[in-house]
Amino acid sequence: MIKSLRSALLLATAVMAAVPTAVAPARASNLKATVSQAFQSMLYLPLYVALDDGLFAKAGLDVTKETAGAPSVALSAVISKSAQFSIHGPEWTAVAASKGAPVGIISNVVNGAAVWIVTAPGVAFKDVHDLKGQTVVSGLMPTTSTSLFLKLLKENGMSKDDVNLLQVQLGAEPGPLLAGQAKVGVMYEPGLDQVVAKGMKVVLGFPERYGPYAFSAVSARKDVDPAVAQAFVDGMEAALKLMQSRPEEAVAVAKKEFPTLDPAVVESAVKRMLADHVYPDGVDIAPAALNLALDTQIALGNLAAQPDYKGFVDRTFITKAMDIK
Template sequence: MALNAKNLLTVLGSVLAFCATSVTTTALAADKKATISQAFQSMLYLPLYVAIDGGFFTKEGLDVTKQTAGSPSAALSAVLSGSADFSLHGPEWTAVAAEKGADVDVIANVVNGAAVWIATAPDVKFTSIKDVKGEVVVSGQMPTTSTSLFFRALKENGMSPGDVKLIQVPLGSEIGPLVAGQSKIAVMYEPGLDQAVAKGMKVVLSFPKLYGEYAFSSITAKRSIDPDTAERFVKGLQSALLYMQTNPAETAAIARKEFPTLDAPVVDAAVKRMLADGVYPKNVDITPKALTVAMDTQIALGNLKQQPKYDTFVARSYIQPALAAK
């Protein structure tokens, strides 16, 4: 169909109006904002930092602000109060809140291994967890997953916490008694573990390898979260996790940026170990097995009454689109 001058102007006007609307819509999408409250600034949460610093949230049109609450309960409270859209901590906190009637779910995986290790002095003979019986062991102050897992391992091997001489210290300071010789065995997180290795200690037990899939830390959101915001967030996190698996050097560089006060070789070793041991997951999925194993620890400790119902507790409506995205 031929266009006369009048029709051409009309068409051009419509096109320009459409373009203006598209630009405005795109700009609004790119400026969509979200806040996440993390329990701590932690090496375990590196997938979140990669998603932010690597621009993966930005690619999904999401501007994410990170806040540090100081504890899992405070991070979760930020979501419940509406001051944050998402929180990052162990899913057991979400399960306890949901058990009490809170309208919260977990929507993505961040840490999928029981990220705890046992380190010893180089002269310690260690063939199994049974070798700690009667020994002085330093571990984090309860409640913490590292000490909880240690207790679980003792129980599974016919022992109890009373079978060891336990020194509980503030999280992150386990290396002090170990290096000072007050204890020759320590239950540790990263990066303290590789700080100890750098001082000559040896790693004798990997809980990630012992327990396999373990929903250690995850993203929590209210069920009333804006679905579009949640979907963008989970897709951005998925892209970051894929990137970490194929770009370990670049991932370590982001970790060094996030933890500038740590020695670079320690950061690099910690990232390498957590990738190799499966602590950083390959995707955002939370499997029934991973959730069950993690919640069993909390049930055994009396923190949780029963397993949460997987189909209602894990919001796969956000996970599945992220897994399907190319």
């Protein structure tokens, strides 16, 4: 995993070397920005709400969304200035910054460890030790779901050798479970509620276990246009506030963004992540939440040390966005 994560960030460093529900009144502006998301993901619903409900436009910003296909590629777009913002796990930005890339975090997106463990009917589960000897399907490393699962095993005096870990492409986790190739799964949404609808049971939730956890964030260059960055963070703050106050609108946007999924699964997934506080109340990122997320990567050897919070998280835009009434 260490080699994979470092290799994935090679592109980023190479490019660097080469180059509230209510928002403030709509501002007439020619400001434009591109945001590069790692994937089209239910986790990034706050971004889609901001786009679909015109909250960036109300903040005076015309935003174009692009999908990179990988966190390292999304971050590389920011470093090369082909995008102003990227959305993915903050660990990618921390590793790039540790190598000298002029990047940091400017907004929260997901503030809970959005991973759950499910088992097939009939599997007895009282604690983690009951997983010993089981075939466990999880995402292909490097990914946070599998990283958290390995961390969980370690915290309970176990290792990956105690289970038969079946790693598959992200999004493919439901397949082996439903086919009976595995009886335990480490899941993201919406895969989680897809298998729950088929009779699987949730036995452990990382959001409840860890509490506030900086799972996904908005990254930007240190020299990003302040006006553009402020408008983007204002839009994200408005989206997060709307999701909390009018969850039915968040569900409607999710159904629009994921039209091929069963609408009932989409609704269950959004409601679960709201109930489990996976989607934050606003754009703020607490030092403890960031430290916890990055400690996972440090424990796995992907990151040498915690970045300096004040230098890594630019609270200028966060504070101003939170002050909007």
